[in-house]
Amino acid sequence: MLSLSFFVGVCGATVAILVKNLLHFTANMLNTAFPEAQVNYYYLAFPMVGVVLTVLFVRFFVKDNLAHGVSIVLNSISNYGGKLRPHNVYSSMVASSITVGFGGSVGMEAPIVLTGSAVGSNLARLFNLSPKQTILLLGCGSAAAMGAIFKAPIAAVVFAIEVLMIDLTATAIVPLLIAAATGTILSLLFLGEDVMLTNAPITAFQLHNVWVYIVLGIATGLMSVYFLRTSRLVEGIFSRIKKPTAKIIIGGLALGGLIFVFPPFYGEGYENIASIMRDDSLALFKNSPFFDVISAQYAVLLLFLMGIIFLKVVATAITNASGGVGGVFAPSLFVGAFVGYFFAIVMRHYFGIEAPITNCVLAGMAGVLAGVMHAPLTGIFLIAELTTGFGLLIPLMITSPIAYVTSKIFEPYSVYTRKLAQKGKLKTHNKDKYAVRQIDFLSLLDTNVRTVPLNANLRQYVEVISDCKRNIFVVLDNNRKFVGLLLMDDHRDVIFKPELYDTYTVRDLLYVPDVVVFDTDTAEEMVAKFQQTQNFNLPVITSDRKYLGFLSRAKVLDVYKDVIAEESDD
Numbered sequence: 208m209l210s211l212s213f214f215v216g217v218c219g220a221t222v223a224i225l226v227k228n229l230l231h232f233t234a235n236m237l238n239t240a241f242p243e244a245q246v247n248y249y250y251l252a253f254p255m256v257g258v259v260l261t262v263l264f265v266r267f268f269v270k271d272n273l274a275h276g277v278s279i280v281l282n283s284i285s286n287y288g289g290k291l292r293p294h295n296v297y298s299s300m301v302a303s304s305i306t307v308g309f310g311g312s313v314g315m316e317a318p319i320v321l322t323g324s325a326v327g328s329n330l331a332r333l334f335n336l337s338p339k340q341t342i343l344l345l346g347c348g349s350a351a352a353m354g355a356i357f358k359a360p361i362a363a364v365v366f367a368i369e370v371l372m373i374d375l376t377a378t379a380i381v382p383l384l385i386a387a388a389t390g391t392i393l394s395l396l397f398l399g400e401d402v403m404l405t406n407a408p409i410t411a412f413q414l415h416n417v418w419v420y421i422v423l424g425i426a427t428g429l430m431s432v433y434f435l436r437t438s439r440l441v442e443g444i445f446s447r448i449k450k451p452t453a454k455i456i457i458g459g460l461a462l463g464g465l466i467f468v469f470p471p472f473y474g475e476g477y478e479n480i481a482s483i484m485r486d487d488s489l490a491l492f493k494n495s496p497f498f499d500v501i502s503a504q505y506a507v508l509l510l511f512l513m514g515i516i517f518l519k520v521v522a523t524a525i526t527n528a529s530g531g532v533g534g535v536f537a538p539s540l541f542v543g544a545f546v547g548y549f550f551a552i553v554m555r556h557y558f559g560i561e562a563p564i565t566n567c568v569l570a571g572m573a574g575v576l577a578g579v580m581h582a583p584l585t586g587i588f589l590i591a592e593l594t595t596g597f598g599l600l601i602p603l604m605i606t607s608p609i610a611y612v613t614s615k616i617f618e619p620y621s622v623y624t625r626k627l628a629q630k631g632k633l634k635t636h637n638k639d640k641y642a643v644r645q646i647d648f649l650s651l652l653d654t655n656v657r658t659v660p661l662n663a664n665l666r667q668y669v670e671v672i673s674d675c676k677r678n679i680f681v682v683l684d685n686n687r688k689f690v691g692l693l694l695m696d697d698h699r700d701v702i703f704k705p706e707l708y709d710t711y712t713v714r715d716l717l718y719v720p721d722v723v724v725f726d727t728d729t730a731e732e733m734v735a736k737f738q739q740t741q742n743f744n745l746p747v748i749t750s751d752r753k754y755l756g757f758l759s760r761a762k763v764l765d766v767y768k769d770v771i772a773e774e775s776d777d
Contacts, residue, residue, distance in 0.1 A: 208340065208343065208344075208378075208382055209381065209382060209385060211330060211331075211334070211344060211347075211382075212343075212344070212347045212381075212382030212383070212385045212386045213385050213386070213389055214330070215323075215326060215327045215330060215344055215347045215348050215351055215386050216347065216350075216351040216354075216385060216386035216387070216388070216389025216390045216393075217351075217389055217390075217393065218323070218326040218327075218330075218348070218351070219323035219326060219327070219347070219348045219349075219350070219351025219352040219354075219355060219386065219389075219390045220351055220352075220354070220355040220389065220390035220391075220392075220393035220394055220397075221393070222300060222319060222322045222323050222326065222352055222355075223319050223323070223351075223352050223355035223356050223390065223394060224355065224393070224394065224397050224398060225300065226300050226303070226304060226315055226318070226319050226322070227315075227356075227398065229300070229301070229304035229308070230304050230307055230308050230315060232308075233304060233305065233307075233308025233309065234308050234474065236308075237249075237253065237308070237309070248467075250310065250463060250466045250467045250470065250473060250494075251463040251464065251466075251467050252463060253309045253310040253463070253466075253473075254309060254310045254311055254312075254459055254462040254463050254466060254526070254531075255455065255456070255458075255459025255460065255462070255463055256309050256459075257305055257306050257307075257308065257309025257310060257311050257531065258306065258309075258311065258455055258458060258459050258462075258526070258529050258530045258531045259455055259459070259530075260305045260309070261302050261305045261306045261311075261530055261531050261532055262451065262455060262530040264301060264302055264305065265298075265302055265530070265532070268298075269294055269298040269302070271292065271294065271298070273298060273299050273302055273318075273321075273532045274527060274532065275317070275527075275534075275622075275623065276299055276317035276318045276320060276321030276322075276534055277317050277320055277321065277370065277371075277534065277623045278623045278624075278626065278627065279291070279295070279321055280320065280321055280324045280345065280349065280371060281371065281372075281623055281624065281627060281633065282627055282632065283324075283328065283345070284342050284345065284371065284372075285627065285632055285633055286632050288338030288341055288342070289328055289331070289338055289341035289342035289344075289345045290328055290332065290341065291321075291324060291325040291328040291329065291345070292325070293325075293329055295321055295322065295324075295325035295328075296322060296325045296326055296329060297322070299318035299319075299321045299322050299532060300318060300319070300322045302318070302532035303315050303318035303319075303532045303533050303534075305532075306526065306531035306532050306533050307474055307475060307533055308474075310462075310466060310473045310474055311462070311474070311526040311531040311533055312462065312465075312466065312472045312473070312474070312476075312519065312522035312523050312525075312526050312538065313475075313523055313526045313527060313531060313532075313533025313534060313535070313537070313538060314475055314533055314534045314535065314536045314537025314538055314540075315356070315475065315533065315534070315537065316353070316356055316534050316536035316537060317533070317534025317535070317536055318532060318533065318534060319352045319353075319356055320349045320352050320353060320534075322352065323348035323349050323350075323351055323352025323353075323390075324345045324346075324348045324349045324352075325345075325348070326348045327341075327344035327345045327346070327347050327348030327349075327386075328341055328344065328345045328348070330344060331344040331345070342373065343373065343378070343379055343382060343383075344382075345371075346367040346371055346373035346379070346383060347367075347382050347383055347385075347386035348386070349363075349366070349367050349371060350363040350364055350366065350367040350383050350386045350387040350390070351363070351386040351387060351389060351390030352390060353366050353367075353387070353390075354386075354387040354388070354389075354390035354391040354394070355390040355391060355393060355394035356394075357589060357592065357593060358391050358394050358395060358398075358592070359391070359588065359589055359592035359593060360384075360387040360388050360390070360391040360592075361387075361588045361592060362585055362588040362589035362591075362592050363387040363390065363391070364380075364383045364384060364387045365582075365584045365585050365588050366582070366585045366589075367383055367387075368383075369582045369584050369585050370580060370582050370585060370621075370623065407484055407565050407569065407594045408484070408565050409565055409566060409569070409594060409598060409599050410563035410565065410566050411598060412566075412598065412599070412601045412602055416562070416563065416566075416602075417605065419550075419554075419562050419563075419566075419567065420570055420602045420605040420606045420609075421605060421606075421609060422550070423546075423547060423550060423567060423570050423571055423574055423606045423610075424570075424574055424605060424606040424607070424608070424609025424610045424613065425609060425610075425613055426546060426550060426571075426574075427543055427546055427547075427570075427571055427574025427575045427577075427578055427606065427610040427613075428574065428578045428609060428610035428611070428612065428613025428614045429613060429614075430516070430542060430543070430546050430574075430575055430578070431539075431574075431575050431577075431578025431579045431610060431613075431614040431618070432578070432613075432614055432617045432618055433517070433520065434520050434535075434538075434539065434542060434575065434578075434579050434622075435579060435614075435618050435621075435622055435625075436618075437520045437521060437524065438520060438523070438524040438535070438622065439625075440524075441521060441524035441525060441528055442524055442527070442528045444528075445457075445458065445525070445528035445529060446528070451530070454528075454529050454530065455529055455530055457529070458525050458526070458528060458529020458530065458531075459529060461525050462522055462525045462526055462529070465518060465521065465522045465525075466522070467495075467496070468495060468496070468497065468514075469495070469511075469514060469515055469518065469519075469522075470491065470492065470493070470494045470495050471491045471515055471519075471541075472515075472518075472519060472522045475537045475541075476519075476537065476538075476541045477537065477540075477541075479491055479541070479544075480540070480541065480544045480568065480572070483544060483545065483548040483564075483568060484544075484548075484564065484565045484568050484569075486552075486564055488508060488512065488548075488552075489501070489508075491515070492511065497511070505556070509549070509552075509553070512545060512548070512549050513549065515545050516542060516545045516546055516549060519538060519541055519542050519545070520538070520542065523535060523538040535579060535622055536576075536580075539575045539576045539579040539580070540572045540575070540576055542575050543571040543572040543573065543574055543575030543576060544568045544569075544571055544572045545571070546571040546574075546575065547567035547568040547569070547570055547571025547572065547574075548564060548567065548568050548571070550562065550567055550571070551563070551564040551567040551568070552564070566599065566602055569590050569594060569599060569602075569603070570590075570599075570602045570603060570605075570606040570607075571606070572586075572590055573586035573587055573589070573590045573603045573606055573607045573610075574586065574606045574607055574609070574610035575610065576589065576590075576607075577607040577608070577610045577611040577614075578610040578611055578613065578614030579614070579621065579622050580621050580622060580623065581611060581614065581615065581620075581621035581624075582611075582621070583607040583608045583610070583611040584607075586603070586607040586610075586611075587600065587603045587604060587607045590603055591603060631729075646730050646733075646763060646766050646767060648724070648730060648733050648747075648758055648763060649726060649747070649755070651758060651759070651762045651763065651766065652747055652755060652756030652757065652758060653744075653756055653757040653758070653759060653762075654755075654756040654757075655677075656677060656679060656680065656681055656756070656757050657671055657675050657677065657680050657681070658680065658681045658682070658683050658754070659671055659680050659681070659682050659683075659693060659713055660682075660683060660684075660685075660713070661682050661683065661684045661685070661690050661713055661714060661717075662685070662712070662713070662714075663712070663713045664708065664709055664710075664711065664712050664713070665701065665702070665707055665708045665709070665710070665711040665712065665713075665716070666708035666709060667713075668680075668693065668702075668713055668716070669702055669708065672695060672702065678694070678695040678696055679692060679693070679694055679695070679744070679757075680692065680693040680695070681693075681746065681754055681757075682713055682717055683754060687753065687754070688751070688752040688753060688754070689723075689746065689748045689752045689753065689754040690717065690719070691717045691718055691719040691720065692717075692718045692719075692720060692746065693713065693716055693717065693718065694718055697716075697718065698716050701716070720740075720745075720746065721740075722736050722739060722740050722742075722745065723736075723745060723746050723747070723748055724736055724745050724746070724747045724748075724758055725747070725748060725749065725750060726747060726748070726749050726750075726755060727750060733758070733763070734763070737760050737763070742760070743759065743760050743761065744757050744758065744759050744760070745757070745758050745760075746758075
């Protein structure tokens with residue numbers, strides 16, 4: 208496994224390097240073909256061309272869904288033992304390069320993570336490894352790809368553990384470290400030693416600025432909620448458009464229009480983050496048709512910055528919903544950076560408070576990333592490594608968890624886990640719930656509990672008792688429908704009095720339970736009913752009250768423990 212993790216690290220880094228070069232090749236080809244002075248007007252067409260080419264590639268060559276790469280990885284871990292299809296080794300890499308290269312307002316990270324994960328998964332299949340080993344190599348592939356993209360090995364390992372939920376065990380941690388370090392070293396070798404924000408002018412942490420990072424944590428947490436809900440809203444709107452051609456045209460025109468007005472939406476947008484850290488906001492709009500208006504009035508500039516913050520999410524969602532392939536990693540960093548920048552300049556311009564711009568930008572990036580992905584540790588370590596500025600750790604450790612908690616209050620699931628969780632297919636983030644959902648409680652029914660007719664008298668009931676070792680009996684009516692129960696312990700005072708045998712009837716002794724389990728109940732509903740009643744056994748009936756059998760809490764617990772033990776076996 209150690210040798211394989213090293214090999215996966217090499218392959219994961221190779222994938223990241225290839226994707227970055229494919230992206231730069233596409234972008235340079237467009238810049239060479241069209242003069243820079245005219246590029247602004249071509250922004251109206253480039254995104255649609257990219258979406259069209261991506262859709263054609265996916266439909267005729269891949270013939271599979273490539274949307275939300277990290278969600279695909281989580282689905283494979285939860286439901287397929289970590290197995291990813293062979294085409295995932297190249298398909299997302301090519302598709303995302305086309306989408307982003309032509310200006311799609313998404314990130315490359317999720318497709319690269321999917322590709323690196325697919326390398327590890329398919330290598331495990333080649334060596335016929337177990338599901339646990341397959342999942343571990345998949346995690347190594349994602350860690351290697353992440354390490355190579357950002358040259359941030361610690362963040363890459365944390366991402367594999369926090370987002371993909373690779374088990375943090377001695378068996379897993381060493382291969383993950385090897386893969387992440389290998390990917391990072393190869394990236395440094397082939398892409399240079401500078402990390403993305405190496406020269407960021409970070410200000411030393413000052414105690415009186417604690418409130419700045421607390422407020423930023425709340426603001427970025429709420430922005431994360433907006434990000435998640437707006438993305439779902441836009442995707443829902445596009446899902447109702449049944450014709451693919453109409454979806455492409457509407458999405459392409461809307462995206463082109465947004466990029467025409469807001470040039471920073473073009474592509475990943477990392478260069479724009481560098482601009483605002485230099486406090487050079489006007490550079491963002493140099494190709495915008497409204498540049499003169501923006502540069503003339505400060506209030507208009509702030510309005511446009513707000514437009515960037517709130518409409519970037521829309522541009523990202525449109526890109527994916529109309530057929531493009533990309534992730535939300537870069538957009539979440541982009542939005543967070545602009546939230547931090549907007550906050551800092553408003554504090555400075557209107558309140559005379561010198562909030563450190565670079566620190567606010569970086570803390571904002573960590574905050575939105577933590578809130579959107581529900582990954583506070585990934586946000587902290589990624590930004591720290593991107594800036595090689597671990598002196599920023601305290602601000603990041605304030606903003607990131609506050610943003611995460613704020614987002615979690617309103618959105619229980621991250622951008623990657625919501626759909627899987629709603630379908631009951633998410634094992635990684637809540638193994639208890641997943642284990643409960645694996646219980647087929649209808650297969651655990653005890654059908655040996657004796658039944659007694661509702662119109663029987665006490666004598667007939669006593670005859671059943673004398674031939675049975677149970678102290679509970681099911682009462683059925685003439686149509687064999689469930690009516691209630693007889694609990695022998697509740698009426699011992701009459702069953703030993705023969706003179707009452709022909710006087711009392713089963714109807715007189717009947718106990719009707721308040722809670723029963725229906726065959727249509729989910730596993731969670733069944734467990735909740737046991738918790739509500741504290742009963743050891745519950746009857747199971749159909750919706751038309753046909754009796755099926757009894758369910759034992761002890762049997763359910765035994766199966767649950769077996770599932771947990773199997774998943775936790777190291």
